[in-house]
Amino acid sequence: MQTETTRTPSGIFVLGEMxxxxxHSVTLELTGKGRELAAARGCTVTTVLLGGEFKDDPADPIRxxxxxxxxxxxxxxxxxxxxIIAKVTAHLIETEKPEIVLAPATxxxxxxxxxxxxxxxxxxxxxxxxxxxDPETGLLLQTRPAIGGNVMATIKTPxxxxxxxxVRPRTFRIPDPEDRTGEVLHPAVPERLFxxxxxxxxxxxxxxxxxxxxxxxxxISGGKGLKRPESFRLxxxxxxxxxxxxxxxxxxxxxxxxxxxHQVGLSGKVVAPKLYMAVGISGAVQHLAGMxxxxxxxxxNKDPEAPIFRxxxxxxxxxLFDIVxxxxxxxxxxxxx
Amino acid sequence: xxxxVLVKQVPDTDxxxxxxxxxxxxxxxxxxxMNPLDMNALEAALxxxxxxxxxxxxxxxxxxxxxxxxxxxxxxxxxxxxxxxxDRAFAGADTWATSRVLAEAIRKTGPFDxxxxxxxxxxxxxxxxxxxxxxxxxxPFSTYVSALERISPAEIRVRRTxxxxxxxxxxSFPCLxxxxxxxxxxxxxTLAGKKKARRFSLETxxxxxxxxxxxxxxxxGSPTRVVRISYPKITRNTEHFSGSRLDEGIERVxxxxxxxxxx
Numbered sequence: 001m002q003t004e005t006t007r008t009p010s011g012i013f014v015l016g017e018m019x020x021x022x023x024h025s026v027t028l029e030l031t032g033k034g035r036e037l038a039a040a041r042g043c044t045v046t047t048v049l050l051g052g053e054f055k056d057d058p059a060d061p062i063r064x065x066x067x068x069x070x071x072x073x074x075x076x077x078x079x080x081x082x083x084i085i086a087k088v089t090a091h092l093i094e095t096e097k098p099e100i101v102l103a104p105a106t107x108x109x110x111x112x113x114x115x116x117x118x119x120x121x122x123x124x125x126x127x128x129x130x131x132x133x134d135p136e137t138g139l140l141l142q143t144r145p146a147i148g149g150n151v152m153a154t155i156k157t158p159x160x161x162x163x164x165x166x167v168r169p170r171t172f173r174i175p176d177p178e179d180r181t182g183e184v185l186h187p188a189v190p191e192r193l194f195x196x197x198x199x200x201x202x203x204x205x206x207x208x209x210x211x212x213x214x215x216x217x218x219x220i221s222g223g224k225g226l227k228r229p230e231s232f233r234l235x236x237x238x239x240x241x242x243x244x245x246x247x248x249x250x251x252x253x254x255x256x257x258x259x260x261x262h263q264v265g266l267s268g269k270v271v272a273p274k275l276y277m278a279v280g281i282s283g284a285v286q287h288l289a290g291m292x293x294x295x296x297x298x299x300x301n302k303d304p305e306a307p308i309f310r311x312x313x314x315x316x317x318x319x320l321f322d323i324v325x326x327x328x329x330x331x332x333x334x335x336x337x
Numbered sequence: 338x339x340x341x342v343l344v345k346q347v348p349d350t351d352x353x354x355x356x357x358x359x360x361x362x363x364x365x366x367x368x369x370x371m372n373p374l375d376m377n378a379l380e381a382a383l384x385x386x387x388x389x390x391x392x393x394x395x396x397x398x399x400x401x402x403x404x405x406x407x408x409x410x411x412x413x414x415x416x417x418x419x420x421x422x423x424d425r426a427f428a429g430a431d432t433w434a435t436s437r438v439l440a441e442a443i444r445k446t447g448p449f450d451x452x453x454x455x456x457x458x459x460x461x462x463x464x465x466x467x468x469x470x471x472x473x474x475x476x477p478f479s480t481y482v483s484a485l486e487r488i489s490p491a492e493i494r495v496r497r498t499x500x501x502x503x504x505x506x507x508x509s510f511p512c513l514x515x516x517x518x519x520x521x522x523x524x525x526x527t528l529a530g531k532k533k534a535r536r537f538s539l540e541t542x543x544x545x546x547x548x549x550x551x552x553x554x555x556x557x558g559s560p561t562r563v564v565r566i567s568y569p570k571i572t573r574n575t576e577h578f579s580g581s582r583l584d585e586g587i588e589r590v591x592x593x594x595x596x597x598x599x600x
Contacts, residue, residue: 110465204502
């Protein structure tokens with residue numbers, strides 16, 4: 001363990017995510033964030049890509065802020081194997097000694113990163129929604145919702161290295177691509193690290209219901225204020241009029257009113273549509289973390305003190321069973337004219 | 338078949354309220370429950386034991402003395418043994434320091450063929466302790482397990498629910514799995530089970546048993562530190578509409594939709 005003063009900045013690792021040979025967009029989101037942190041810290045950004053066969057150009061993240069790409073291709077990285085990816089990542093961290101590691105909080109990242117943290121003996125902060133450099137100490141400030149998602153906690157890793165965070169997809173925006181130069185390196189990794197005690201036994205791809213809410217311009221979400229599962233039909237009608245999708249709060253999913261793929265929030269999906277409408281959702285931080293980067297937020301709630309109103313552009317306070325049908329009628333009228 | 342189940346006692350989150358003036362969590366009168374996904378892990382352990390025809394299910398938890406309630410609940414549900422890891426020196430542990438204690442307890446009380454835990458706890462929601470414990474014990478592990486099948490005396494096949502669908506993996510024992518609620522329907526304790534749990538003598542262990550270096554324990558041994566608790570920033574200038582002004586509010590929404598070419 002070294003103290004901060006004896007250390008020179010040794011760079012930021014962004015662990016990319018490969019899906020079926022393609023670079024997942026969260027890789028570019030985190031590369032962009034890494035660039036911002038690197039500017040504040042005065043260090044470099046290295047994006048790490050581990051995969052079987054690359055169908056995208058591994059140099060792509062350079063335009064979004066990477067100075068270097070560490071690309072490792074190996075047939076055993078074709079399918080997700082937490083044991084191999086953890087060992088190879090720990091090896092790269094031990095050889096390159098980055099001071100910060102950012103990784104996607106996807107099911108993959110949330111699986112192998114804790115193992116990496118244990119292998120290299122450092123801390124890991126899950127599902128960060130804010131990342132900054134402390135101007136005084138140069139330490140990474142990691143912010144995430146805490147205590148059941150009611151408050152925000154800011155977390156530091158003062159003495160252990162690297163400082164590691166996972167971040168949900170869509171928490172940060174992909175920056176505009178720039179004309180930048182950088183290098184693509186293919187580091188040598190000992191063959192023994194590609195051995196695993198886990199056997200992949202196939203994939204079953206599912207057409208997830210409501211899975212595409214992350215790609216839509218309009219998301220209409222419902223909470224416990226809907227009173228019963230059938231009320232989601234009302235939201236579906238409104239969403240259909242606007243070519244949008246239906247989202248849901250965690251309590252409605254837990255009550256099995258609507259399937260999990262619709263869940264918006266820290267433990268569900270993070271969405272950033274042009275219009276987000278929260279109907280009968282009080283607005284726990286856990287939910288806000290999943291939608292507050294939407295361009296426009298409209299909230300419908302009967303409680304004038306509901307926290308959701310604090311992040312809304314338009315607050316409609318009243319009975320949702322009165323307001324939503326009126327809005328539907330008004331939009332239908334607009335479409336006819 | 339020897340199975341360990343890692344459980345955590347969590348606040349009954351629906352009951353957690355914030356003091357609007359002080360901005361602190363109101364802890365008084367907040368109930369504590371066994372983390373719901375750990376109930377699924379326990380149910381899976383009991384089913385595997387039944388399937389094997391013999392075996393032993395041990396529940397382990399690190400926490401303050403009142404964590405005993407969660408362990409008694411596990412005994413009522415059918416667990417054979419319970420170990421409470423409690424010590425003032427463990428307090429304030431982050432996921433790394435918690436995993437250190439659990440891994441050491443497993444090392445000292447094992448060996449186990451299988452270790453099960455919920456995918457995450459409802460309070461911290463990190464999902465990190467399971468994989469960290471596995472890595473510290475150098476065990477193969479899998480996560481997000483929504484179905485499992487013991488396919489041979491030596492192997493288990495799991496279905497992981499991930500973004501694109503299901504991934505299937507085969508692991509050989511010993512291994513660690515973290516599970517989702519789709520895995521099973523946790524049963525209710527029986528009257529006989531409850532009776533047994535009341536009389537059951539739980540094992541407790543502190544660091545005098547585990548003998549871990551003091552600098553690796555609790556808050557001081559945790560790599561991560563909470564340095565600030567805050568409320569999310571208010572980022573928007575909200576226009577409020579209610580009562581007779583709701584029509585105006587609806588018009589405002591229509592205008593915004595048109596401005597963004599959504600209508």
